[in-house]
Amino acid sequence: MNEPGQKVNKSGHIYLGVILLTLLIYTFSIVSSCLQNDAPYSRFQDSGIRSFSEDWYIADSSGTITTIPEISKWKEDSQGPVTFSKTLPELTDYDCLFIEVNYTYIKVFVNDLCIYDYSAGKIKAPSGMTGHFTAQIPLNTDMGGQTVSIEVYQPYKLLQTGLNSIKLGTGSAYITDYLFSHIELIISLFFMLITGIFLLALYLWQKNRGRWEGCSMLRPLAFLLLLSVIWVFTDSQLPQLFWKNPVIVCVLSFYSFMSLPIPVFSFVGKLCPDKYGILTRVQFLLLLNIMVQGVLFSLNIFSFVEMLPVTHFLIVFSVIVLLIFLLKRYRKDRSPYARPMLAALIVLIVSALLSLIQFYISPQTDNSRFLRYGFLMFIGIMVYICIRVMLAFMHDYTEHQILKDLAYRDFLTGVENRLAFENLMDEMRGVDTPVPISLCSFDLNNLKVTNDTFGHKAGDIILKAAALCITDTFQGLGRVFRIGGDEFVVVIQSPGVDLPGLIEKLKDRIDRENETCEFSFSVSSGYASSEAACGNAMNLLLRKSDMEMYKDKAVYREQIHRCIDEN
Structure with a gap:
């Protein structure tokens, strides 16, 4: 008799055979169509340029x-x-x-x-x-x-x-x-635009999740890509498909070209801290150049073309400063990111020099081509560095989260521990604006008797079951803390909570748990709430909640004593 596993294995072989046969027929059809000499010619004809x-x-x-x-x-x-x-x-x-x-x-x-x-x-x-x-x-x-x-x-x-x-x-x-003759330019623009938007979106997403430090270098890299897109686009003839004023396009081209080194300096500064503020000073100089040239152009004193040698000089000066800075950082601190950044910078320098030479020798040709290729390689290396940095940050962040979880979570029950509770209380005490707060205190009844009678393993089972019931009841409403051996506290930070209804719901949940739990248990509860609590009012709420819980525990003890007396 065949086993089920053998039938599945046989069906898998048949399915694989069908796929291979389909691919073979598909390949034969394509090849035979390509070899057909008398096939109709349907390619678009040259329209006469x-x-x-x-x-x-x-x-x-x-x-x-x-x-x-x-x-x-x-x-x-x-x-x-x-x-x-x-x-x-x-x-x-x-x-x-x-x-x-x-x-x-x-x-x-x-x-x-x-x-x-x-x-x-x-x-x-x-x-x-x-x-x-x-x-x-x-x-x-x-x-x-x-x-x-x-x-x-x-x-x-x-x-x-x-x-x-x-x-x-x-x-x-x-x-x-x-x-068609500039398809490489269009593909480069598309690639840089998509990459820039992706990096900017990734930066905003990570920042929204609170991971600012690990992704801060994505912002200047994204701006560098987007500035490069603007410069390469406006330096070509593509804008004529959308705008009729060539001067506006040229102004955008010059502004974006002058701004290109600024995000490069910001990116390097994120990875290699600048103790003496050298990178910041050069960035300030570049910004000053943009402002001065903008004023001179607006006042009809000089055009951007006439001031282009100044821009070229400042860009060459910036590259030299950046090169010296990275060399010193690599020799002094052995920064793991200095070497790939040096390689990227050398690629960019070579491509920039080729573009400058071509501009002054033959300004009529595509002068951004060499720099465009250099930028693509430069950005590729920068993206590689970003990936390395982010992977290192994610590794450290994960380790930090694990250690934080170990420090702030109760190992036995899985809820947050007393340290996490005290930190939350300190945060709420430091808030000056009144906020709605509700506190619920719970204490397991007769846990010591269970430990003395059945052992601490039985007590652990009850603690886990009690934490599960409290968590299920208050899930989505508040945070659950185990602040002592048999004490739990729930903190709710929202208005209009039906606390008596939740306490009754918890008791029903405990009754259902006792039907399957090896050891039955019950809890004493108390609660206190305020629609506008702040500062030291938190201490008063906690004290009131504890007092209500002790009153409930006293009632429970009276019931136990009454039952004993009756028996």
Whole structure:
């Protein structure tokens, strides 16, 4: 005869076989579909966006023509406007010219007709600050075969004159092309945003649970991620999908870029305490720089682009200070977190230097790419450090909770002990605001007789049963304490409690327990309550509750003596 266990084992093998067969059929279907050569082609077709950056030329005042094979690779230090020209191909009424503008002024002409004007005399930007955006210039069929000219003027001496890319096509085609060509940027933004929101939510959750110290480093790390998202997003062309003012986007980009080191210093300060306040002073300096640059920009004195060398200098200075600080901490204290933070900082420094070099050599290119990759690696290491810190904190917190539970809980009955009761009473005595309080005192009747007659094991059984009955009766209403050998107290911190009804409920619960308990028992009870108790009034309530309990015990003894006399 087959055992039940054998039947279950056989059914499990059959189920596993069915799963494997299903996977095999699924794999065969996919592979055979991929190998089919005459399958219908349903992929979305290219909608016509094409590069228009090749074979431009510059004609100087003498008529000399200089051909530029690739316009994105041309750049020079020019004190005045430079004009690029090229013949337009055959066009449709839906075609547009897309020119990436990087803090420059531009004018676009078809023959001698100006069709686009983004110059100092046309726009009114605060502090003369130009934006970083892609200009979309509508064309039509009549312009096909005519000469298009782009006049470029770089107002900032620290940047070279030049253009990044020029494309020709429809608006929807350009958007699709940009999104697909910058999919890595979008994925990075999404990853940083989700991680930042998760860390911030985790920090708020842990703080709400009272675990502030163990999760305090999550806050600066979350802010660093969210600031990075703002900077990378505003440094790209993605905001043009949502906003039309490029200057606002650039202001957000500069503010977020200047603020990036601040949460880094806060994070390091949480893990490696700064005895001399060095990190705080550098943070203050960075905040001062943000305020001063904001004032100068608002007063139309300098634009953020003109003050960019100051920002770069302060960021490099901050990184050097942070590097020296971590090296000293590692050598002096052998901090377990100094080494991974040093590694993360070195990665960030290398990526930042590459981005700075690229910015000053070729400002038209994606200058945040290297720093973006460095930030992702830096944040990954910081998250690793956070996990280590939180695991260590959770280990210490768990040990602390276990020790606290051992110190404040009665081992025999499982309810809180006298030390926990005294601590609660001290807390309530220190409260100045009146609060509703009810105290119930209980004392086991004749526990000493049971111990002397049946032994202390019998007394322990009764104590456990009594604690169980009291806990069941007052569950969700108050806290139960064993404050002596056979004494229990319940503290209720809510108004409108029916204490007489609860005492009767407890007696019924004890009667039911006595039906199954090896040794029957009973309790004497007393209670006292106040709707507005504070300070030393707690002592009066406890004394009154005890007095009521002793009165009840005296009644119990009289009943026992009466029964003995009658017998």
